[in-house]
Amino acid sequence: MSKQYLTLHTIDDAHPSDIFALAPTKNQVLSASGSSSIRIYSTTEADFPLAQMLEGTHKLGIHHLVTSKDGKRAASAGFEGSVKIWSVNEDGFWSQDGEISDQSKPGDIWAVALSADGNYLASSSINGKVNVWSLSKSEGMPKIREYETKGSFGLCVDLSPDGGFTASGHENGSIYIFNNDTGRLSHSVAGLVHPVRSVAFSPASKLLAAAGDARIIALYDVNSGEQVANLTGHGGWILSLDWSDTGEYLLSGSHDSKAKVWRIETRSCVATHSHGDRPLWAARWLPKATRSEMFALAGGNNAISFYREAAG
Amino acid sequence: MNEMKPPREEMLFELTPSQDALDNMRGRDSEDEELLDDSFDVELTPWTLRSSPLQSANSGREDPDSLRLDEPPDNKTGVGHPVQQPDNLSRSIRDRTWIIAHIEHILEKILHGSADEGDQLSITLRRRLCNNRGSIKSAQTSNTANSPKTYKISFPGNSVQEAWKFTVLVRILEIIHGTLVDNAVITKRDIYYRHPDLFVKQSVVDQYVDDLALTFGVSRPLLNVTAAAKGLVSGNFVIKKSDGTLVNGLSDNEGILIPKVLGGDRLNLSAIQAILVIEKEAAFQSVITSKYWSKMSASCVILTAKGYPDLASRVFLRLLAGHSPYIPMFILVDFDPDGIAIMSTYKHGSCRLAHESVTGQDTPTLSLPKLRWLGVHSHQISRIPVTECDTDGAVISKAQGFMSLTSRDRKRASRMLEWDVCAEDGVEPSWRRELQIMLMLNMKAEMQILEEVSGSLASWVNDELKGMQCLGIGSGEGVSRLCTADAL
Numbered sequence: 001m002s003k004q005y006l007t008l009h010t011i012d013d014a015h016p017s018d019i020f021a022l023a024p025t026k027n028q029v030l031s032a033s034g035s036s037s038i039r040i041y042s043t044t045e046a047d048f049p050l051a052q053m054l055e056g057t058h059k060l061g062i063h064h065l066v067t068s069k070d071g072k073r074a075a076s077a078g079f080e081g082s083v084k085i086w087s088v089n090e091d092g093f094w095s096q097d098g099e100i101s102d103q104s105k106p107g108d109i110w111a112v113a114l115s116a117d118g119n120y121l122a123s124s125s126i127n128g129k130v131n132v133w134s135l136s137k138s139e140g141m142p143k144i145r146e147y148e149t150k151g152s153f154g155l156c157v158d159l160s161p162d163g164g165f166t167a168s169g170h171e172n173g174s175i176y177i178f179n180n181d182t183g184r185l186s187h188s189v190a191g192l193v194h195p196v197r198s199v200a201f202s203p204a205s206k207l208l209a210a211a212g213d214a215r216i217i218a219l220y221d222v223n224s225g226e227q228v229a230n231l232t233g234h235g236g237w238i239l240s241l242d243w244s245d246t247g248e249y250l251l252s253g254s255h256d257s258k259a260k261v262w263r264i265e266t267r268s269c270v271a272t273h274s275h276g277d278r279p280l281w282a283a284r285w286l287p288k289a290t291r292s293e294m295f296a297l298a299g300g301n302n303a304i305s306f307y308r309e310a311a312g
Numbered sequence: 313m314n315e316m317k318p319p320r321e322e323m324l325f326e327l328t329p330s331q332d333a334l335d336n337m338r339g340r341d342s343e344d345e346e347l348l349d350d351s352f353d354v355e356l357t358p359w360t361l362r363s364s365p366l367q368s369a370n371s372g373r374e375d376p377d378s379l380r381l382d383e384p385p386d387n388k389t390g391v392g393h394p395v396q397q398p399d400n401l402s403r404s405i406r407d408r409t410w411i412i413a414h415i416e417h418i419l420e421k422i423l424h425g426s427a428d429e430g431d432q433l434s435i436t437l438r439r440r441l442c443n444n445r446g447s448i449k450s451a452q453t454s455n456t457a458n459s460p461k462t463y464k465i466s467f468p469g470n471s472v473q474e475a476w477k478f479t480v481l482v483r484i485l486e487i488i489h490g491t492l493v494d495n496a497v498i499t500k501r502d503i504y505y506r507h508p509d510l511f512v513k514q515s516v517v518d519q520y521v522d523d524l525a526l527t528f529g530v531s532r533p534l535l536n537v538t539a540a541a542k543g544l545v546s547g548n549f550v551i552k553k554s555d556g557t558l559v560n561g562l563s564d565n566e567g568i569l570i571p572k573v574l575g576g577d578r579l580n581l582s583a584i585q586a587i588l589v590i591e592k593e594a595a596f597q598s599v600i601t602s603k604y605w606s607k608m609s610a611s612c613v614i615l616t617a618k619g620y621p622d623l624a625s626r627v628f629l630r631l632l633a634g635h636s637p638y639i640p641m642f643i644l645v646d647f648d649p650d651g652i653a654i655m656s657t658y659k660h661g662s663c664r665l666a667h668e669s670v671t672g673q674d675t676p677t678l679s680l681p682k683l684r685w686l687g688v689h690s691h692q693i694s695r696i697p698v699t700e701c702d703t704d705g706a707v708i709s710k711a712q713g714f715m716s717l718t719s720r721d722r723k724r725a726s727r728m729l730e731w732d733v734c735a736e737d738g739v740e741p742s743w744r745r746e747l748q749i750m751l752m753l754n755m756k757a758e759m760q761i762l763e764e765v766s767g768s769l770a771s772w773v774n775d776e777l778k779g780m781q782c783l784g785i786g787s788g789e790g791v792s793r794l795c796t797a798d799a800l
Contacts, residue, residue: 016736017745020752034748036736059736060729061748079729079751126719153716153754171716171754195754237753255753278691281752300691 003261003270004310008294009048011304015039019298020063022282025071026289028092029296031282031304032062032076038086040094041304043286043294048306052094057084064112069161071287073097073118073135083109083123085135098141100133111157113166120144122166124154130168132159132180147178147185155212156198160205165222167208169196175210177222187225192218198241200250207264209250211238217252217262231262233269239281242295245288251295253283259297276301406530408492414528415489422467422482434466435481438527439519460526480511484520491536499538532623543570543625544593546600547613549632552578562609567600570615570628581636585611586782588686588773589629591645591654593618595759595769602770612777621658626678629658633680640782641680644773647688648717648756649724652743659683660733685742686776688759690749713761717754725751 015033023030027044028051038054058078067074074086074094083100100109100121109131111124121133132145145166152172159166165186166178173191178184194213201208201222211217215238217231236256243250249270250262257280261271278300286294292309418435425433438460467478487506491498504517511517525532532538544567551559554576561568573579590596596616599605605614613632617625633641643658645651661679693713717725725747733740734747750756762772 017741018748020748034745060726061736061744063748063752079726079748081726126722155754279749 001263001266001270003263005261005271005273005295005307006310008306008308009046010306011041011048013302014041014298014304015302017061017302018279018281018300019302019304020061020281021065022284022296022298022304023065023067023074024284024286024296025067025088026287028071029284029286029304030065030067030074030094031298032065033302034061036061038062038065038074038076038094042092043306044289048304051092054086054094054096058082064110066112066114068114068118069116070118073114075112075114075121077109077112077123081108083112083121085121085141087118098135098137100141110154113157113159115159115163116161117163120159120163122157122159124157124168126153128152128154128170130154130157130166130176130178132166145178145180145183147176147183149176150174155195158199158201158208160201160222161203162205164205165201167199167201167210169199169210169212171195173212173214175199175208175218175220177208177220177225187220187222189220189225190227192216195237197237197239198252200241200243202243202264203245203247207247209241209243211241211252213237215254217241217250219264219267229267231267231269233260233272234258239279240283242284244285244293249285249293251283251285253280253297253299255279257299259283259295261295273297273307275299275305276303406528406534408495408534408536411528411530411535412489412492415485415492418485419482419489432466432468433478434464435478436462436464436527437481437520437523438462439523440526480516481520481524483507483510484517484524488521488524488535488537495536497536497538499541503537533627538572539622539624541570541572541624542622543615543617543628544568544596545570545613545615545628546605546609547587547615548583548610549613550580552580561613565600567596567614567616570617570624572624573628573631579631579635581613581632581639583611584613584636584639586777587613587615587629587632587639587641588777589641589643589658589683590614590616591619591643591651591759592616595644598768599770599773602768604768604770604774608770608774608777617658620654623678626658626661626680629680630678633682637682640684640780641682642684642686642777642782644686644759645688646756646758647690647693647746647750647761648758649721649728649747649750651688652747653724653728655683655685656731656733656740656743686773688757688762689742690746690753692765693757693761713757713764715756715758717750717756721756722751722754 014031015035017034019031019033021032024043027042028040029043030038030040032038036056036059038057039050040052041048042051057076058080060079062076062078064077065074072088075083076086077083085097085099086094087097088094108125109123110126113122119135121135123131123133128149128151130147130149131143133141134144135141147166149168149170152170152174154168154170156169157166164180166180168176173193173196175189175191175196176185177187177189179186192210192212192214196210197212199208199210206222208220208222209217210220215234215236217238218227219229220226221228234252234254236254236258238252238254240253241250248264250264251259252262253259257275257277259273259275259280260269262268263270275297276299280297280299282298284296286296292311294306294308296304296306298304422433440460465474465477465481467475469475469478484503487498487503500517500521501514503521504511504514521532521535521537525535545561546567547561549561551571551573553559554574559571590599593616596614599614615625615629643655645655659680728734729744729747732738734744738744759769763769766772766775
């Protein structure tokens with residue numbers, strides 16, 4: 001059974017170059033690209049106007065940008081190697097909260113993920129190390145966990161919504177799940193052989209989805225580490241994964257500019273959308289505010305498109 | 313170094329080369345001088361140092377024991393001019409005669425100095441440091457490139473190493489002087505083979521020759537030193553040398569060494585519709601040995617400098633571009649940071665040799681601002697199908713031409729993002745984008761990957777050039793033009 005999603009709006013030239021990341025909150029979507037600025041668009045108005053622009057954030061461009069589930073904090077990672085932490089005030093304006101530099105060598109921090117409450121940040125790195133940082137300003141945002149892996153480039157990382165686990169996906173195809181309470185490796189799961197470019201915990205922290213150049217999406221049981229499903233259908237490298245709020249659907253974006261919506265219950269693809277002919281770097285659900293589900297796609301065509309579930 | 317100096321020594325350093333020697337040279341070489349002026353004036357106006365921050369830094373502390381190579385013993389007026397006065401330099405004072413006189417002045421000092429015993433001898437040189445290529449600006453905006461650093465070599469010096477450096481430098485000066493006096497041309501390779509045991513390795517010679525040219529404020533060809541030609545070229549062009557001999561671009565199936573084109577030579581490019589630069593020799597060979605080349609060669613010039621381009625290749629390309637600016641010029645490089653850096657050297661020039669390509673009139677001489685990037689772009693390889701096979705990831709990716717970036721590649725790419733040309737508002741937004749995509753995907757690919765797209769590299773090149781309407785239309789109707797190379 002397929003679902004229908006309609007294009008609601010497209011922001012052309014949302015950025016001057018490839019959009020590498022989208023990070024939604026309840027009423028905004030933050031976006032980052034190869035340019036130095038973070039651009040924040042309002043998602044509550046019909047024409048999705050630019051609400052704020054954080055200029056000159058990372059001079060060499062921004063490769064990762066994430067928000068916490070509560071929508072109060074954001075983290076951006078730039079090609080020059082630094083990570084900046086942002087917070088929003090009641091009026092919806094973002095300002096810088098702090099910075100994690102880790103000696104600022106490019107690649108020391110690559111992918112980043114925020115905990116649901118925005119108090120912790122997980123990061124992957126070029127040498128395979130996975131770190132967790134406390135974002136407590138009074139403590140100076142210290143590193144609190146340091147997980148060693150076998151040294152393959154950590155292309156992606158995620159924190160479980162309940163805060164219990166950190167997962168990382170690596171270039172050599174390996175996937176690790178760490179227990180944040182014990183600070184130990186929980187599972188080294190059967191990987192995908194090819195580079196893993198996205199890992200994402202389900203809202204209930206029960207399942208981990210992982211995907212990448214193997215072009216399949218693997219689902220793992222977080223507690224047992226067992227692979228429980230394979231979702232096949234993408235023709236290109238899979239660059240991003242995102243669970244819907246309820247955990248019923250998974251959204252995936254591919255290098256061949258296709259996005260797919262998967263129904264977890266039936267493990268089937270229920271919708272496919274094309275976003276131009278450039279790599280689709282980011283595919284994100286917007287937090288459910290109205291009755292219908294919405295998601296946003298962005299990538300190499302510099303545009304952000306918003307889709308809405310067809311009524312009825 | 314002594315802070316105090318006897319007045320006698322000060323005199324010594326004010327000394328100018330004997331007027332007799334100068335007159336001799338002028339008398340003997342006046343015709344050659346004319347010729348040199350003609351051929352070098354336009355293309356190789358001496359580099360003026362006026363905007364170098366070093367000038368002001370140095371003017372405050374003259375080290376009397378140093379031979380300031382960059383301050384000419386002025387043989388025209390008898391009074392030393394500050395180097396930064398462009399008016400006195402824009403006229404090509406720094407010709408062959410000037411350099412000969414200058415070198416003699418230095419050698420004379422050394423002779424006097426060693427006869428006097430006592431104080432150390434020293435030579436001050438400039439060197440361009442290349443740890444940050446960021447300051448290579450587009451040719452229109454820059455005439456400074458990286459600020460050179462001054463360093464000093466003394467004899468006997470503090471170490472055996474320094475004494476050796478001094479010896480090497482004096483020997484190179486001597487060889488260059490001899491070459492200039494004979495009005496011959498020597499390659500860096502030739503210099504090295506004069507004393508391989510003294511110079512130890514080629515790069516020592518290369519470095520000092522470049523430093524000398526920079527210190528004198530002239531381009532290396534003015535020292536009559538050329539790089540040994542390493543580039544290969546093929547295609548339907550003809551050079552008629554001034555002595556009547558012909559160089560035919562298609563005379564060898566494997567390409568010919570980049571020819572040296574002199575002032576009186578005549579270049580015929582009338583059949584050419586596209587010029588293609590290829591980063592690597594293997595790819596160059598694969599194109600010119602293919603069946604496609606037999607057709608393409610009628611209207612195409614293809615060139616490789618085998619990696620980072622040498623001066624000879626760049627001079628030749630610049631000559632083609634200046635001769636026939638309407639012929640589109642393309643470059644094909646690997647999809648990796650070095651590929652883009654190599655393209656940058658062709659297009660915007662090299663940082664260490666910036667003095668070769670900068671003129672006093674803001675006219676780029678060796679840069680190729682119209683050079684177009686034919687490939688490899690990320691979008692050209694993104695559609696390459698990935699075979700379904702989950703046995704051994706490494707082997708699979710290799711067979712398909714994709715490779716992971718090494719940590720060196722990643723560092724290099726990050727550093728290149730800091731270049732001015734790759735900045736957010738820089739002149740090469742596509743370089744910035746492709747570098748970022750390499751980093752995002754952590755992936756690079758050699759140009760051989762294009763064989764996956766259309767069977768062979770040559771057919772891919774053929775298709776791309778046809779797609780850009782550079783080949784196959786109105787062949788033979790190219791504007792027929794024959795002009796002398798020195799008119800460029």
